[in-house]
Amino acid sequence: MSKYEDFKNSIQKIADVGFASAVLGWDQETYMPPKGAEFRSRQLATLAGIAHGMFTEPTLEKQIRELAADKTLGVKEAKNVELTLEELDKQKKYSSDFVEEMSRSVSACFSGWNEAREKNDFKVFSSSLEKLIDLKKKECELLGYTEHPYNALLDQYEKKLTVKDVDVLFNQVRAELVPFVKKIFAAKQVNDDFFYQQYDKQKQWDFGIEILKQMGYDFEAGRQDVSAHPFTTNFNARDVRVTTRTSENNLSEMLWSCIHEGGHALYEQGLPAEEYGLPLSEAVSLGIHESQSRLWENNVGRSLAYWKNNFPRIQQIFPEQLKSVSAEQFYFAMNKVEPSLIRTNADELTYHFHIMIRYEIEKLLLEEKIKVAELPEIWNAKYKEYLNIDVPDARQGVLQDVHWSHGSLGYFPTYSIGSFYAAQFFAQAEKQINGLKNQIEKGELKNLLNFLREKVHKHGKMYSAQALCEQISGEKLNFTYFMNYAKEKYGKIYNL
Amino acid sequence: MSKYEDFKNSIQKIADVGFASAVLGWDQETYMPPKGAEFRSRQLATLAGIAHGMFTEPTLEKQIRELAADKTLGVKEAKNVELTLEELDKQKKYSSDFVEEMSRSVSACFSGWNEAREKNDFKVFSSSLEKLIDLKKKECELLGYTEHPYNALLDQYEKKLTVKDVDVLFNQVRAELVPFVKKIFAAKQVNDDFFYQQYDKQKQWDFGIEILKQMGYDFEAGRQDVSAHPFTTNFNARDVRVTTRTSENNLSEMLWSCIHEGGHALYEQGLPAEEYGLPLSEAVSLGIHESQSRLWENNVGRSLAYWKNNFPRIQQIFPEQLKSVSAEQFYFAMNKVEPSLIRTNADELTYHFHIMIRYEIEKLLLEEKIKVAELPEIWNAKYKEYLNIDVPDARQGVLQDVHWSHGSLGYFPTYSIGSFYAAQFFAQAEKQINGLKNQIEKGELKNLLNFLREKVHKHGKMYSAQALCEQISGEKLNFTYFMNYAKEKYGKIYNL
Numbered sequence: 001m002s003k004y005e006d007f008k009n010s011i012q013k014i015a016d017v018g019f020a021s022a023v024l025g026w027d028q029e030t031y032m033p034p035k036g037a038e039f040r041s042r043q044l045a046t047l048a049g050i051a052h053g054m055f056t057e058p059t060l061e062k063q064i065r066e067l068a069a070d071k072t073l074g075v076k077e078a079k080n081v082e083l084t085l086e087e088l089d090k091q092k093k094y095s096s097d098f099v100e101e102m103s104r105s106v107s108a109c110f111s112g113w114n115e116a117r118e119k120n121d122f123k124v125f126s127s128s129l130e131k132l133i134d135l136k137k138k139e140c141e142l143l144g145y146t147e148h149p150y151n152a153l154l155d156q157y158e159k160k161l162t163v164k165d166v167d168v169l170f171n172q173v174r175a176e177l178v179p180f181v182k183k184i185f186a187a188k189q190v191n192d193d194f195f196y197q198q199y200d201k202q203k204q205w206d207f208g209i210e211i212l213k214q215m216g217y218d219f220e221a222g223r224q225d226v227s228a229h230p231f232t233t234n235f236n237a238r239d240v241r242v243t244t245r246t247s248e249n250n251l252s253e254m255l256w257s258c259i260h261e262g263g264h265a266l267y268e269q270g271l272p273a274e275e276y277g278l279p280l281s282e283a284v285s286l287g288i289h290e291s292q293s294r295l296w297e298n299n300v301g302r303s304l305a306y307w308k309n310n311f312p313r314i315q316q317i318f319p320e321q322l323k324s325v326s327a328e329q330f331y332f333a334m335n336k337v338e339p340s341l342i343r344t345n346a347d348e349l350t351y352h353f354h355i356m357i358r359y360e361i362e363k364l365l366l367e368e369k370i371k372v373a374e375l376p377e378i379w380n381a382k383y384k385e386y387l388n389i390d391v392p393d394a395r396q397g398v399l400q401d402v403h404w405s406h407g408s409l410g411y412f413p414t415y416s417i418g419s420f421y422a423a424q425f426f427a428q429a430e431k432q433i434n435g436l437k438n439q440i441e442k443g444e445l446k447n448l449l450n451f452l453r454e455k456v457h458k459h460g461k462m463y464s465a466q467a468l469c470e471q472i473s474g475e476k477l478n479f480t481y482f483m484n485y486a487k488e489k490y491g492k493i494y495n496l
Numbered sequence: 497m498s499k500y501e502d503f504k505n506s507i508q509k510i511a512d513v514g515f516a517s518a519v520l521g522w523d524q525e526t527y528m529p530p531k532g533a534e535f536r537s538r539q540l541a542t543l544a545g546i547a548h549g550m551f552t553e554p555t556l557e558k559q560i561r562e563l564a565a566d567k568t569l570g571v572k573e574a575k576n577v578e579l580t581l582e583e584l585d586k587q588k589k590y591s592s593d594f595v596e597e598m599s600r601s602v603s604a605c606f607s608g609w610n611e612a613r614e615k616n617d618f619k620v621f622s623s624s625l626e627k628l629i630d631l632k633k634k635e636c637e638l639l640g641y642t643e644h645p646y647n648a649l650l651d652q653y654e655k656k657l658t659v660k661d662v663d664v665l666f667n668q669v670r671a672e673l674v675p676f677v678k679k680i681f682a683a684k685q686v687n688d689d690f691f692y693q694q695y696d697k698q699k700q701w702d703f704g705i706e707i708l709k710q711m712g713y714d715f716e717a718g719r720q721d722v723s724a725h726p727f728t729t730n731f732n733a734r735d736v737r738v739t740t741r742t743s744e745n746n747l748s749e750m751l752w753s754c755i756h757e758g759g760h761a762l763y764e765q766g767l768p769a770e771e772y773g774l775p776l777s778e779a780v781s782l783g784i785h786e787s788q789s790r791l792w793e794n795n796v797g798r799s800l801a802y803w804k805n806n807f808p809r810i811q812q813i814f815p816e817q818l819k820s821v822s823a824e825q826f827y828f829a830m831n832k833v834e835p836s837l838i839r840t841n842a843d844e845l846t847y848h849f850h851i852m853i854r855y856e857i858e859k860l861l862l863e864e865k866i867k868v869a870e871l872p873e874i875w876n877a878k879y880k881e882y883l884n885i886d887v888p889d890a891r892q893g894v895l896q897d898v899h900w901s902h903g904s905l906g907y908f909p910t911y912s913i914g915s916f917y918a919a920q921f922f923a924q925a926e927k928q929i930n931g932l933k934n935q936i937e938k939g940e941l942k943n944l945l946n947f948l949r950e951k952v953h954k955h956g957k958m959y960s961a962q963a964l965c966e967q968i969s970g971e972k973l974n975f976t977y978f979m980n981y982a983k984e985k986y987g988k989i990y991n992l
Contacts (some may be wrong), residue, residue: 016542020516023523035717036735039772046512221531239532276535
């Protein structure tokens with residue numbers, strides 16, 4: 001066996017363990033009976049320990065370093081080695097003591113968060129979060145950074161993303177999107193009452209399956225199940241699963257989670273299976289991943305063209321509920337812009353205000369300009385400032401997201417970045433695919449999927465997010481695309 | 497940490513990996529999309545390799561041997577160490593070359609079996625089975641045995657069981673059960689036509705859930721799903737899952753698989769969770785496991801008392817189909833004894849003829865008295881001899897069971913032994929539980945479950961199958977219990 005084959009074999013075995021964990025995780029969220037939880041968490045911990053041990057094993061490291069110096073490798077092989085070494089060097093910065101302390105702290109913080117939510121009382125959770133934030137600061141030091149400690153955290157989810165980049169983006173949001181949304185708030189509001197009637201859950205489910213099939217999601221290489229929080233997971237490119245939830249009194253719950261997760265899943269199904277377990281079989285970054293879900297959810301799924309085709313179908317399924325609604329009214333309703341308390345229910349414009357608030361708070365925490373105990377107060381002030389909305393309690397405020405209790409600081413910005421990438425990529429798709437809008441109006445989404453397959457999916461981690469963006473659009477991430485999309489679309493909806 | 501705690505920790509980590517494999521296996525049979533199969537099998541192989549590596553690791557072996565010599569351990573601790581050492585000594589008899597060769601041979605043989613079934617042609621499978629049988633003979637030599645090589649294989653599923661023991665049992669089957677069944681064949685046959693009407697699948701499913709709950713199966717620590725072949729699996733005592741299948745045109749399919757798997761699952765749910773991963777948290781043997789499923793399926797589930805309570809309920813669910821059927825007729829129908837081709841569909845009496853045929857053939861193979869190529873001929877001759885039935889083709893004959901293609905020789909006898917244990921244990925339950933029949937007639941099954949919990953489940957592997965049997969019934973496995981049960985029950989049904 002060649003040295004590269006040997007390396008590949010070792011890395012793929014580590015991936016096997018990681019994917020086994022992913023199966024256990026999927027099961028935990030979908031089918032596991034409640035009493036199974038205790039032993040499941042120890043099974044997951046053991047697998048994580050085994051994978052970490054396999055990865056940091058000295059023989060493997062020697063092998064990787066030798067291969068990294070080997071100039072005879074092909075481009076793909078060299079990229080797999082380069083990215084693996086990069087990851088190894090990162091992993092080695094953590095002592096196992098630190099990993100264990102972090103893991104314990106996250107567990108404590110997560111339980112604390114759950115209890116705090118139940119009691120609707122931030123204080124319950126405050127001290128464990130404080131400890132976790134202290135550890136995250138330590139982590140920044142371990143990982144190293146230039147300019148701002150937050151850069152070390154951002155880099156974990158979106159490689160090379162810096163505070164400077166995010167500040168530029170959010171300054172544009174403040175300068176352009178905030179005043180635009182103010183105009184919308186002042187305009188005549190659209191009606192979305194009909195979304196909140198009784199909709200049979202099974203019928204919603206069946207329609208969701210139809211929609212996924214129409215998008216090109218391969219049910220021979222995936223499936224949809226129910227979970228409390230929708231997610232996408234994969235155990236290889238040929239087993240990519242989505243989950244959704246349905247609400248009997250809210251049609252939009254299932255609809256957008258279905259299309260959103262479907263977008264993530266199409267990315268995973270399009271990654272090269274022959275690179276199983278290696279970096280080239282993995283998504284570029286969280287931002288690029290989110291660009292795929294957002295492109296399908298917003299640019300496609302919330303467009304009038306899309307519902308020209310699909311509205312007659314959903315009207316047929318729910319004739320009573322939708323009898324006096326037109327495709328255009330349906331489209332208006334799903335794009336209602338309004339101030340809201342909960343990020344995950346926000347429209348696609350104010351959504352970024354929610355992200356900006358979290359980003360600003362995270363930065364302040366890392367700069368030690370605010371204390372954890374002050375979070376509720378600061379949170380509420382920012383919601384007043386950006387959304388002119390009063391937060392009635394912690395559950396609908398600072399306690400709504402799980403991320404901080406997981407130690408996932410630096411994660412939120414990738415949601416906004418994903419939407420901005422989506423707008424930029426979709427603008428290119430419109431340019432490069434002849435009659436795309438026309439195709440969408442007929443429910444023909446194959447050319448769009450092929451565009452994404454060719455431009456994004458098939459490359460795995462071959463190119464950085466920045467390089468990929470330039471390849472697709474000829475320029476770096478540029479907020480203008482999103483802003484133009486927003487003005488064009490919402491200008492019409494709100495008659496601005 | 498004490499040495500024992502250290503040992504326990506290592507063994508439990510190995511169990512974590514094993515249970516992770518079990519989750520992947522469960523998923524494979526229930527929800528995995530078809531294209532996921534290829535990578536799933538490599539994930540399972542990697543986990544198996546990791547678990548084997550962890551178990552045969554020299555530091556652990558040293559630790560186990562030291563503990564095995566430690567006279568200060570408590571009884572339970574000492575038993576866990578003793579049984580772990582025994583298993584380790586067995587595992588060490590296999591070279592990794594042999595394990596790999598066996599694994600490849602099983603894969604080839606299993607594909608061969610599938611193809612042979614599809615083509616309904618034994619020859620397709622013959623040469624790969626021959627190779628596998630040769631390997632099994634080698635395995636007997638590696639493991640060592642006294643008197644008969646088959647003893648090495650029997651011992652793997654039912655510790656200390658020998659050809660001599662099985663011969664004694666099957667001689668009794670031949671001497672007593674065979675003539676008794678002949679009398680039944682000559683008697684007036686019961687009618688079971690009404691089982692083969694159209695029965696709504698969902699209603700069957702719901703009734704199956706009711707039945708499991710009535711048995712005491714804990715749905716907070718388990719669940720039921722659909723699979724092609726019903727099975728029970730567990731990831732710890734608090735996550736024990738069953739599967740079933742339903743046929744729209746055959747009520748009995750779901751009914752018996754549900755009760756049978758439920759019996760297996762009650763055993764697993766009753767094993768001591770605090771011994772997680774250690775031998776004391778495991779079932780004694782396949783025979784004892786089967787005794788639990790058979791006791792519920794046959795001694796309870798096919799009794800008139802049981803249906804006195806449950807028939808009115810099922811009649812209520814299927815009023816059209818069962819309107820002119822009485823509880824007694826229902827009971828007669830489910831106990832119809834007739835010659836049949838397929839083991840898994842056989843009644844509880846002729847079932848043992850199917851097992852005996854397989855046992856005799858396995859023994860002949862290991863004694864090298866027959867060749868693999870002759871199997872169809874010998875199979876058909878034995879079905880003619882014991883069941884006076886002509887086998888029309890290989891699919892309904894020698895190709896019906898998966899076991900040989902898995903290399904599971906020595907497995908079949910545990911099915912019969914399980915039924916015989918069940919009769920012996922149930923006879924004791926009837927003696928020791930006041931008014932048991934009366935309780936069953938009212939659907940009160942709690943005392944029976946508690947009896948099994950106390951006598952069997954809670955002990956895990958603390959006692960051998962033989963010792964357990966003596967503790968429960970004061971004597972060794974005795975076929976007479978089964979024969980008495982058969983005579984009493986079927987004498988009445990067939991007016992003998």
